[in-house]
Amino acid sequence: MTSHRIRHEKARVDFGRPISFHFDGKSYTGYAGDTLASALLANGVRMLGRSFKYGRPRGIVGAGAEEPNALTQVETGAATIPNLKATQVELYDGLTARRTTGWPALDFDLKSVSGRFSRFMPAGFYYKTFQSRALWPKFEHVIRQAAGYGSAPEEADLDSYDHSHRHAEVVVVGGGPCGLLTALNLGRAGLNVTLLDEQRELGGWLLSYPHAIIDGQPGYDWLKNIIAELRSLPRVQIFTRTSAFALHDLNLIQAVEQLQDHLPLAERSETSPRQRLHRIRASHIVLATGAIERPLVFGNNDLPGILTASALTTYLNRYGVAVGRRVVMQTSNDFAYQGACDLARAGCSVVLADTRTRPNTVWEQRAHAAGVDVRPGYAISGALGSRAVKAAKLVKISADQNSISGDGPTIECDALGSSGGLSPTVHLYCHDGGRPHWDEEKLAFVAPAMGRAATGIYCVGGITGTFGLQPALMQAHEVSDAVLAATGKASVGERRSIETDEPNAIPARRIFRVPDGKVEGHGKKAFVDFQNDVTAADIHLAVRENYRSIEHIKRYTALGFGTDQGKLSNVNGFAIAAEALGKSIPDVGTTTYRPAYSPVTFGTLAGPHEGDTFEPKRYTPMHASHVARGAVFENVGQWLRPQYFLKAGEDQDAAIRRECIAARRGVGIMDASTLGKIDLQGKDAREFLNRVYANSWTQLAPGKCRYGLMLDENGMVMDDGVTACISDEHFAMTTTTGGAARVLSWLENWHQTEWPDLDVYMTSVTDHWATAAVVGPKSREVLAKVCSDIDLSPSSFKFMDWREGTVAGVAARVFRISFSGELAFEVNVDANYGYHLWEALLAAGAEFDITPYGTDAMHLLRAEKGFIIVGQDTDGSMTPFDLDMAWAVSMKKPFSFIGKRSFARSDTAGPNRKQLVGLLTEDPSIVLAEGAQIIEAPEVNPPVAMLGHVTSSYFSPELGRSIALAVVRDGIKRRSPEGQNAGRDRLFAYFGGQTHRVQVVSPVFVDPKGERQNA
Amino acid sequence: MKKDYSIWSLFTKGLNYNEGWDPAWRSAELKPSYNVVIVGAGGHGLATAYYLAKEHGVRDIAVIEKGYLGGGNTARNTTIVRSNYLWDEATMLYEHALKLWEHLTEELNFNVMFSQRGVFNLGHTLQDMRDIERRVNANVLNGVDAQVLDAAEVKRRIPILNTSRNARYPVLGASYQPRAGVARHDAVAWGFARAASKYGVDIVENCEVTGMDIVNGRLQGLQTSRGSVRADRVGCVASGHSSVLAKMAGIRLPIESHPLQAFVSESMKPVLDTVVMSNAVHGYASQSDKGELVIGAGIDHYTSYTQRGSPHIIEHTAAAIIELFPIFSRVRMNRQWGGIVDTTPDACPIISKTKVKGLYFNCGWGTGGFKATPGSGNVFAHTIANDEPHPLNKAFSLDRFSTGHLIDEHGAAAVAH
Amino acid sequence: MLEHVSRSPLHAFGLPLQATAINDTRGVWANELPSLGYVSLRGDSKDRTFVEKVTHSLGVALPTSPCTYAGTDGAKVLWISPDEWLIVSQRDRIGSLAADLKAALQGVRSQVADNSGGYTQVLLRGRNALDVLQHTTVYDFAALEPGRVVGTTFGKSSVYAHRSGEGFCLVMRRSFADYIWRYLVRAAAPYGLGIAVVETTGHAALVVA
Amino acid sequence: MLVLFCPHCQEKREEEEFGYGGEAFRIRPASPDTADDDTWADYLFMRTNPKGWNWELWSHATGCRKFFVVKRNTATNSIAGSWTLSDGRKVYDAEGGSQ
């Protein structure tokens, strides 16, 4: 083990459990409890990558979610994860990770060459150059290759994810001292409390500062006790490794729980998800998310070995890692002192430059006692080194203004820490519209404890700018009492004053950018946002170029755009912008805080909506029969419908041809179970139908069926189907497969909102009925074999009649309707008997070679008859008249049915509308593409005026030639009379780069008189 | 116009510590009166001002913006630019824009990073494929580049796409427009602002229009948070806030303002070099030059002006993206956001005169107006300057809602037997 | 009638063959309760004649408080909305039940529709039953009290759910049953899923818990 | 992510159970056939689309399937209440909504 490891008993790593891992192809050892970052630092690994724009060497800066640099690719193959922050990766045995930047090699990075030209690549330089149309794609290619951190996996994910929906009286986000104490107070009072923390262990800041004394107890003991009690409370639930990444309207928290990523690959469970998305709706939310220390901005502040002061401290205290042995720190405040003391006591040499000329005397004394060399009134104006920090250049700075007042020493060091103050973690507070406010004394954007109490959101601790432990814990009591009051619970236990050993804080110095005596931009690069290589000079430049809104500055420089979302950089950026703009920080304001607080795996967001639970697949009761008979399925809405049935040696065309011929010449059978079915009952059911359909229902007698067109208020066809009159006050409606849900909701909407007085109720019975359509000249004979109680004779059971009876021993409704133009019966039975019915009909039809057919054949058969399919032959711009279906519109109905009024508008009533026609190609073997465009002349010199398009097109086995349906401008005038194929108008159909001559004919190609369906 | 931005200027200014750069645009104070006031400094509003100045010689123009310029939907869109629409009217309008895009960088002397990396619209059902065929043929006849690709070809071009027959909605094919692509959204606003400013257009940020002065059916001027201003003509280009402005003029528009959300992944090495959209699976994705996947889907169903939406929409979008690209399952979402989109009943924009003389509206671009930015500004400038629509936007007037001449770009209603 | 040829919506999963008696080895136990009868009933809760006639015909007081259900050992009536109920009964009783209702409601504004083919239900038992439900839907099942029934989402479909003994009963539409079952299997995987013998639980579907 | 109180189920439920139905209380002209084109277009297509309080129609799609009205602030997503259609109408009228 190298000298970076300092074994002390407060460390939260288990020195008895060494762990071996691999980084960039080398093997290392760490300990249980380490993060990848702490283990790498312990092994002396400093440089973890190269920067995005200038290729500068970069190392670890932080110790948690705020880390901007150490983005690593963890594991390989299907298990790989890009861009994990090394500071958040828990070490496990065999962990394999690598750097994500440095190209072609970390030691020689091409971008570092560009770094030398960095003065010619200021913020926004892309916008100013590469303007050649010809060259830009080439430049862009280079830019793209150079961008990006980790790599997406190359294989599909083998892990699973799930969602959990919870409801809580109180959610406490953050398990630091304040979150813990609040949860305890609330839990003791009997509230249902859910406590979330992103980290492996509860304790927050206390884990890094174990020397704190709370009520005379060492911090760790205090922690241990409070956690033990919390765990004993039945209504308190604790989730660690769980990051609340978003807060949405009305107190909804989204949090992601890491269930497995911390385990060695071999120990991960296959039955459990990798991560779980919790959606928690809470009556009350307590945000105890703490604060993150921001560094100061100074020259070369991005060298590896330069961290935030608190990160240096965290590595020492929590992980037993001294990042360096000779440490120089600088601070604007009291917070860095404890860490400086701890480092000195651990044997490091520590120089602490306090930018304040008068530091906190208590801290100063403690520091001296610990052996820290405190330099009041000094600052680090720049760091020295090339691949790692080697020295710090100290300067004296003026007491009141941000300028250099004298020289200082250059101090050699191997680690440098800075503290520019704490930035409260206000992200969640702001996600749903909350705004933090600037506290000039705390030098922080804070979320007030009770600022949103009215909507149940409370804040406590660091997030409120309460940076002292003692006042923060007292605030936890106050907030607890406020929540208890709001929930009407009495508090349990007295609220004693809590004592800590913290000295009273004195104000921090208002400094963000440490001066280097130069005009901004002339000195060494001073980075604000490490991940996006944004310097203080870039911000000044943006302002000079009039990008003055903080949102413009963000967008022009990419400040806060990275995977850390500016956790370290934003406030520094705002402050530097304020200075450049000559405005106050609150006047500059913040950019918008948006989810995710920490990045979330897409897989987690998707959860169970993946694979065969991505979306429902709806099956008919006959599905197993279809599978057994070689069906190829088509998605229609969510349903799976047989598209055609393949027999050995057949292709799709042959199958369709066979199926069609069977239906036209013998008998076919089709599963029509997916059609929407709505049962309507009531005295006014008939009137209701009159209003929602274009045609009239006044005369339809029981035992009869009628086809109807349903329109929207815009007068356009939205659905169609056959409705049967069961009795005077009872109707059975069918809808299209895809339209069923929409139609039912549409009807309910009209009934409930417009015509509640109509006595009618409707219920979906789509799933109740299984429907088999027996189709073809032999259908009657087939049905007769399995149905003895219905008189099937043509004279008694006519076309568009329906009957009740028994088919294959099952109670059935049989409709004599036809979507094929053939003699046909649609048999409906309780869906539990659908399979039985189907098999019985097939058995009965065997002697007639009954042939199951799919949607392809169905489409073809109905097209031969000129029957439309809503959504295929119509597109939301077709009226019944455009479809030449005036017969399905009753303009005389007393009530102005839905859509009627719209017919009268000038365009809807006007000439030149596109109308449904049939088309015949001159060459009968050519099958037009569905979607071919109709044009007037064969030449194609764009732009070409289009008259319409082909909606349906097939090779008709019945006619031995191709046929098509199309909508064509003025089509009805252009077409030849029914039954005659000698079209009057010759047009051209264009698709796939070719034109084909076509005649416009009637859309009814087969049996125009309807003799077959009436047979 | 002087070309201030070049390699040369970067070099010379770089030598001088980048101190010599001029403001990209001039921030102006509101004057008491203008010839034309444009309300809304989004891409469309700024482009309108630019073309008014450049092509119609109008110089006395203000663009008034309640927030920061380019901060509306322009700041938050997923930057897809294409022109392969269905109906002639829409196709011609978007194609007009696409042609302008192709030269925009040079014209504005500002690299808007227009990247013609192609757009695939996937088809997952037979009806999708019919619609694709129909649209592509129409595009070709309208002189727009478009192709129909089968599933195998789609897979060849986008190897990471899931084209398995076992997918819930297998990819059956796609339409492809090679000239389509993406652009850098912010740069478009800044480029137009800079170019308009050079023509003397006043850009007034942080100034909200709060009322309209209308006398005898004629617009006289506006009330704003920075005082009143007189104007001969006012063009409102306020996207999601159009109804709010219309109300000030006593008008109702056929618009609902819905949240539309998007999100980006963390930045990654290049894996996706084109744009993939799927209506059936409900999501689309591209990868930006910085390396993040830029992802979006459909609108939230309720109306809202909050610029944020509901998380289940994002969850479903992530599911759709994984369905299309299984390898993205372990990729992480970095940031999500929302815009306020101005949807119309026919999914087509409104570029129109109104019954108030001197008042014009350009709105209703809904989920897809970024691609139209230069074209929209161009024809709207014409409409305002001539008090008559440009031939390309005549069909997009408000009267279509009374005559019934809707241009339904929702695509064919996806129902079938 | 022809029970042997009837196929329930989850027939394809062959659940009866996998069923075992509930024990401690699994966190969740589930199975389909096949072949029950369902009637959709509509009418106005505020119409006293309607309520009385239904109550009389069914022998169960029609539940008119939102989200409640009532029943005898022969039939369970789930409140769906102020004007809609789903009546669950043994399949062989459903024909006469519907006919009786229809006859009783002659002249009263109402609807009676046999929907027996349209629904099925799944019973969930075991210590993790609640966890599984929390993985599937947005409703706060922890707060669902006995005697209450709710219509809510289930993944991308919907169910009517109520407590049944220490477990839950989910009523679903036939064509979504396959999806819902797969979803349940997936959600239950971390806890271990057992297929429970229906005979020991089937009756529970009708017992008012 | 909204939570709405369903006045029929008498419970608060998550947004995913509901369908949005647009602006409430749009009135279909009593006799469409005599309404002029602009009046018809206004009913059919024009919306107030307010930024602020909005009376809107929702349906409890996976619950009771009933339509009801909600008063919601579109600028903040805060909700003033939900009512059955008839109760909502009364409140709406009392507020002068129908003027």
Ligand SMILES: Cc1cc2nc3c(=O)[nH]c(=O)nc-3n(C[C@H](O)[C@H](O)[C@H](O)COP(=O)(O)OP(=O)(O)OC[C@H]3O[C@@H](n4cnc5c(N)ncnc54)[C@H](O)[C@@H]3O)c2cc1C
């Ligand atoms: C998430 C998302 C993804 C999208 N993806 C795409 C895409 O991929 N491709 C595509 O083509 N389109 C897309 N769009 C749509 C596209 O963003 C918009 O159509 C387009 O940017 C609109 O530009 P605009 O200039 O009209 O509006 P905006 O950019 O919104 O500008 C309108 C401006 O008006 C201002 N304003 C409003 N009211 C007032 C007032 N009273 N006074 C003063 N100023 C006012 C606003 O502050 C705003 O700046 C997307 C939109 C969103 C939200």
Ligand SMILES: NC(=O)c1ccc[n+]([C@@H]2O[C@H](COP(=O)([O-])OP(=O)(O)OC[C@H]3O[C@@H](n4cnc5c(N)ncnc54)[C@H](O)[C@@H]3O)[C@@H](O)[C@H]2O)c1
């Ligand atoms: N450097 C310092 O001196 C320093 C640093 C931080 C806090 N403090 C002080 O410590 C005291 C108590 O701190 P506290 O309890 O307010 O905060 P804390 O920092 O101790 O704890 C916050 C906890 O919240 C967790 N967290 C943050 N965002 C989260 C999210 N979105 N999801 C899940 N977990 C999340 C963190 O992991 C952390 O454990 C305060 O006085 C504070 O100012 C001092």
Ligand SMILES: Cc1cc2nc3c(=O)[nH]c(=O)nc-3n(C[C@H](O)[C@H](O)[C@H](O)COP(=O)(O)O)c2cc1C
């Ligand atoms: C095309 C595009 C790419 C974006 N890429 C990033 C990104 O890489 N990182 C980031 O933090 N935000 C990114 N954003 C989101 C913006 O930060 C911001 O959220 C968005 O413009 C909406 O503005 P608002 O969040 O300030 O309301 C991107 C936005 C767009 C439109």
Ligand SMILES: [Zn+2]
């Ligand atoms: Zn309800």
